[in-house]
Amino acid sequence: MGFSKTYDVIIVGGGLAGLTAALHLSQEGIQTLLIEKYKYPHHKVCGEYISNEVMPYLRSLGVDPFEKGAVEISKFEISSKEGKKVTTQLPLGGFGISRYAMDLLLYDLVKERVDVTFATAERVSFQNNQFSVQTTNRDEYHGKFVLGAFGKRSLLDTTLDRKFMQQKSPWLAVKAHYAVNIPDELVALHNFEGGYCGLSHIETGAVNACYLTSYKSFKRVGSIPGFQKEIMSQNPHLKTFFEHAKLLFEKPLTISQISFEKKLPIVDHIFMIGDSAGLIHPLCGNGMAMAIHGAKLFSELFLQAFRQEQFDREDLEKAYQMKWEETFTSRLQAGRRIQKLLLHPTTAHLGLKMVQTFPSILPKIIKRTHGELLI
Ligand SMILES: Cc1cc2nc3c(=O)[nH]c(=O)nc-3n(C[C@H](O)[C@H](O)[C@H](O)COP(=O)(O)OP(=O)(O)OC[C@H]3O[C@@H](n4cnc5c(N)ncnc54)[C@H](O)[C@@H]3O)c2cc1C
Numbered sequence: 001m002g003f004s005k006t007y008d009v010i011i012v013g014g015g016l017a018g019l020t021a022a023l024h025l026s027q028e029g030i031q032t033l034l035i036e037k038y039k040y041p042h043h044k045v046c047g048e049y050i051s052n053e054v055m056p057y058l059r060s061l062g063v064d065p066f067e068k069g070a071v072e073i074s075k076f077e078i079s080s081k082e083g084k085k086v087t088t089q090l091p092l093g094g095f096g097i098s099r100y101a102m103d104l105l106l107y108d109l110v111k112e113r114v115d116v117t118f119a120t121a122e123r124v125s126f127q128n129n130q131f132s133v134q135t136t137n138r139d140e141y142h143g144k145f146v147l148g149a150f151g152k153r154s155l156l157d158t159t160l161d162r163k164f165m166q167q168k169s170p171w172l173a174v175k176a177h178y179a180v181n182i183p184d185e186l187v188a189l190h191n192f193e194g195g196y197c198g199l200s201h202i203e204t205g206a207v208n209a210c211y212l213t214s215y216k217s218f219k220r221v222g223s224i225p226g227f228q229k230e231i232m233s234q235n236p237h238l239k240t241f242f243e244h245a246k247l248l249f250e251k252p253l254t255i256s257q258i259s260f261e262k263k264l265p266i267v268d269h270i271f272m273i274g275d276s277a278g279l280i281h282p283l284c285g286n287g288m289a290m291a292i293h294g295a296k297l298f299s300e301l302f303l304q305a306f307r308q309e310q311f312d313r314e315d316l317e318k319a320y321q322m323k324w325e326e327t328f329t330s331r332l333q334a335g336r337r338i339q340k341l342l343l344h345p346t347t348a349h350l351g352l353k354m355v356q357t358f359p360s361i362l363p364k365i366i367k368r369t370h371g372e373l374l375i
Helices: 016-027 052-060 099-110 155-159 224-230 236-244 287-306 313-343 345-357 361-368
Strands: 002-012 032-036 049-051 071-079 085-096 115-118 121-127 130-135 140-148 171-179 186-192 195-201 207-214 253-256 270-272
Touching (some): 016 099, 032 140, 049 052, 085 345, 121 140, 313 345, 313 361
Parallel strands (some): 032 115, 071 186
Antiparallel strands (some): 130 140, 171 253, 186 195, 195 207
16 A cells, blocks of 8 residues: 655654654654554663753753653662662753653654654665655655664664674663662662663652663573572662562563664664664663754754755765764763773772762763753
């Protein structure tokens, strides 16, 4: 079945990046189609802590997570796998809200202005200055531009033959909500052998626990309950957590093959935003802010170009690539360095000792993985 309408922009993927771009572009009168695989709302594997840097921008789009009960977070605590901990004030702070609520909040605004289709995009082709996007159920959509907002790993990465898909990734992640008491204003990052676990409150009053671990460490036990008890609970803070916390999901959610390899922000004329353009290590707690920021960055450059009577696609691509790299490359590099340091027993021990002795270093490290307030 074919559809004759040609959209200005087709966005593939309706996570934070895709939904934010859909909102921004549609508010400026751009004919937009959003293609998303899953109906809303749904849970996602994520730490669910969002940096405040995106709040002014979200408010300018009419989005207020605090109306949905987002919890203000101002303190950060980090512990070594032996349980030695350091607490600091977060430079900008942030808020806790589940992806279930946050994605739905955006979608409810987007669906008023944007055509949304629930399908899996399988192929994107570019010919005669126009795109066609085919879905697995054989529908075809046409657009002048395509925005790739399909997250960390997608069928489209395979059809686009992206390099990172050829390498196996050593990481998997697990997340669930729990009933338990921790201070509201705190986001904690507790290390364990081969990984780390983030804990923070969300809008329901529950605590989200989300951890990243290497397969190597996980397969020593092989089951989630066993891993949490035998490996993660060697950290006394995680031991206390899992002993007292009541699981609120039927079972935790898991994802695997999480790749932190470099990606390109433009592939076959498709503009990539969010995790499709590059995933920052989760310990930085900045991936969602980067996804939202990426949407702003693209939308502003696109609107500027699209409003000119004649504009050059190649110029826009070059400008986007440059701006993307200027904005995000150093954050991604800092994230890689910190993750390496933290997961090596000797450097993690020394690093934590250093921040215990000189606590003012910690906010400086956090700043390197975050941006300024997005206005
Ligand atoms: C373990 C872990 C913990 C994290 N914790 C945090 C944290 O605490 N704070 C933070 O800021 N960041 C965190 N992140 C990062 C954050 O989750 C991501 O950076 C963020 O979700 C990126 O948003 P996105 O819109 O790019 O991708 P996503 O939110 O993944 O959205 C992509 C969307 O595309 C859809 N899709 C995929 N393929 C197709 C297709 N072919 N057709 C149609 N639709 C498709 C998917 O269904 C999905 O809805 C964490 C990441 C991990 C792995």
